[in-house]
Structure formats: C-alpha cells, structure tokens
C-alpha cells in the first residue's frame with residue numbers, strides 16, 4: 519500500500535513545486551483492467567502547474583489541451599487549491615434533499631452573467647444536454663400540446679455519449695452499433711438557414727411537432743466551426759415564430775473560452791436554454807442547464823441527480839467563475855487567441871499545400887488541413903508530443919488549440935515554435 523502521506527503532498531505548495539512525479543505507473547496493469555474505450559497517447563501524466571504538465575518520467579509538456587477545454591485556470595491554480603481544500607474541510611456532499619448555499623451562489627453567478635434565470639446542476643455535458651432534452655420535451659407536451667416532440671440538431675455536432683445525446687449528435691460514427699437510437703431527433707446542415715426553415719415547415723405541416731433546436735455556437739468536436747451571425751439570427755427568428763426553444767450547447771465554449779462569457783454572445787442572439795460543463799468547474803466534474811423562467815416547466819420529481827451541484831463542485835466552480843472575471847481572463851482569452859491565430863495564419867502561409875485556414879474565437883481555435891492531403895491532424899498532434907506540446911484533434915483534418923484561459927504571451931509564442939517544428943518533422947517524414 520502507498521502511504522497516505524506519500525499520496526498527499528502539501529497542496530498549497532503545488533503551484534510552484536517542481537518535485538519528481540510518482541514513479542510507479544504500470545502500463546501493463548492499466549491495460550489489463552481499464553476498458554479500451556479510448557485511443558490513448560503513450561503518455562502518463564502525473565503532475566501539473568499552470569499551463570504545464572509532467573509525465574511519470576519527469577518530462578515537461580506545454581498543455582494546449584487543458585483536459586479538453588476544461589482546465590480554465592490551468593493546473594494547481596492557487597484559487598482552486600484553496601477552494602478545494604476549504605470545501606472538503608467544510609462540507610462536500612449532502613444530496614439535493616436539502617438547500618446547498620454554494621449551489622445558490624453559483625446559480626446566482628450564472629444567471630447574473632447570462633440571459634438565463636434558472637439553473638439545474640448535474641455532473642457533465644451529456645447530462646446537461648439530457649436535462650435540456652427533457653425540458654424541451656416537457657415544454658412541447660405541456661405548452662405546445664405536442665404528443666411526440668421533435669428536437670432539431672445539426673450535422674457534425676457533438677452533444678455527448680449517452681443514448682439521447684449520441685442521437686442528438688449529428689455524426690454517424692458516434693451512433694454506429696448502438697441502435698436502436700432515441701426517437702424524436704431530426705438533423706439539418708449547420709449554418710444553413712434555408713435548410714432549417716424547410717425542415718421546420720415540413721415537420722410542422724400537420725400541426726406543431728418541433729419543440730427545440732439544439733445547436734453549438736461553435737462546433738468544437740465537429741471541427742472548430744464557428745456559427746454564422748446571420749444564420750443564428752434567422753434561427754432565433756424561426757424559434758420565436760414557431761414557439762420553439764433555442765437550446766445552445768455551450769459545454770465546450772461557455773465561461774469565457776470564446777473571449778465572451780458565452781459563445782452565443784458572438785452571435786448577437788439570446789437562447790432560451792444553455793448547457794454548460796467543461797470550463798465551468800475548471801476540472802472538477804460539474805454540468806448545468808440554464809433556462810429563462812418563461813420555459814422552466816420542470817417540477818419536483820421531474821429530474822434529479824444525486825451528485826448534481828454538491829457543495830464541493832459548486833464551491834470550486836464558483837471560485838473558478840469569480841476568478842475568470844476578477845483576473846480578466848476573458849480579455850486574456852481574446853488577446854491570446856488573436857496572437858495564436860496570427861501565428862497559425864503564418865503557418866498556413868508557410869505551408870500552403872498542407873493547410874487551408876484557421877478558424878476560431880478567443881481560445882478555441884483550429885488549424886485546418888486541406889482535403890486530400892495525406893497528413894492527418896493526429897500525425898501532427900503526435901509530432902507535437904515529441905516537441906513536448908499537447909494538442910488535440912477535432913476530426914481527422916483539424917488540429918484544435920484549447921489552452922487554459924490563463925495562458926501567457928510567452929506560452930503562446932512557445933507553442934507556435936514547437937508546433938512549427940512538429941509540422942516540419944511531419945512533412946519531412948512523408
């Protein structure tokens with residue numbers, strides 16, 4: 519047995535310490551017992567500080583993945599260390615049979631900083647979307663008199679891995695082998711107003727059937743593809759005309775990542791329902807569904823989660839959210855994002871046969887590889903690991919950059935240098 523003393527270092531020293539990582543990782547044991555649901559990189563990460571992480575051999579990496587757009591404040595941030603320590607010493611879980619003050623405070627922060635009035639707490643993005651799907655269905659039944667409500671989603675979207683959310687996800691690769699899927703979903707091309715209008719017209723031709731439209735402001739997993747302002751204004755207009763709920767999946771972009779608190783602020787619209795998770799807790803598992811009071815149809819007994827919004831995650835998430843505003847991390851996301859995109863555009867200029875364009879807002883950006891090029895995003899991501907830079911693909915042709923919102927000018931410069939070497943090495947190998 520590993521002694522407790524060995525496992526728990528003084529947390530308040532974590533941000534600055536640079537001691538050796540734990541040496542006893544056993545890959546054979548891991549592979550024998552952990553299910554093979556992920557294609558993992560051969561890297562065991564054991565420690566982090568700021569925008570850096572270390573593997574079990576002590577190698578340092580610049581982290582432009584941030585736990586997939588999740589570690590808003592990076593690793594071992596003093597605010598998080600303090601909030602985690604304080605909350606676990608005070609109260610960490612009691613269930614929703616009782617009032618939880620931290621939950622109320624976080625709900626207040628979220629509604630003060632959004633167009634929503636009401637919040638339901640859960641533990642992940644998929645669960646937040648499940649809650650939104652249930653809300654839209656009940657709204658359809660009780661407000662619109664629809665017997666079998668339909669929710670429209672977009673091709674190339676991503677909404678999670680539960681049965682309802684893989685059905686909502688407009689990508690067949692996530693649905694393969696898991697039929698029968700959940701009924702009541704219809705897909706349209708993203709950023710295509712005409713297609714949406716005709717889908718609504720045909721679905722509603724014999725009376726109302728569409729209860730909700732679920733869209734990402736910027737499709738993250740589907741290739742870092744930003745929504746179009748004119749398109750979303752038309753979506754909003756169609757929703758108003760047909761009393762359809764506009765649900766924005768802000769799981770990957772919410773809480774400052776796009777250079778605004780919410781992705782929808784880049785689109786000059788207000789949704790009726792918002793789902794959020796990844797960045798909200800800075801790495802502690804929390805999700806939430808927010809809605810306007812006009813469409814809050816949920817009553818006691820309708821929906822629940824045992825862990826949802828417990829004192830621990832809400833206390834930590836509140837500290838994360840407050841730091842995002844107090845430390846001007848949203849402005850930092852804008853400025854560092856601009857710097858990153860400028861650097862990436864230079865790489866597009868340098869390798870015009872390989873790269874097509876750069877897409878993104880704030881600190882969610884994608885470097886897009888041209889179609890029919892033999893190099894895939896995963897090849898460059900692997901070459902970047904060799905340069906001690908962590909990146910994540912968004913599909914086979916997009917390299918995604920989602921660093922912590924605390925990323926510095928020097929970090930971005932260093933990432934661009936490492937990336938440039940990784941690209942050069944990848945192309946040399948061909």
Ligand SMILES: *Cc1c(COP(=O)(O)O)cnc(C)c1O
Nearest residue numbers: 642643644676677678738769770
């Ligand atoms: C990651 C993601 C989800 C799923 O979140 P989980 O916490 O993995 O369940 C849903 N929607 C979007 C847009 C995401 O990026």
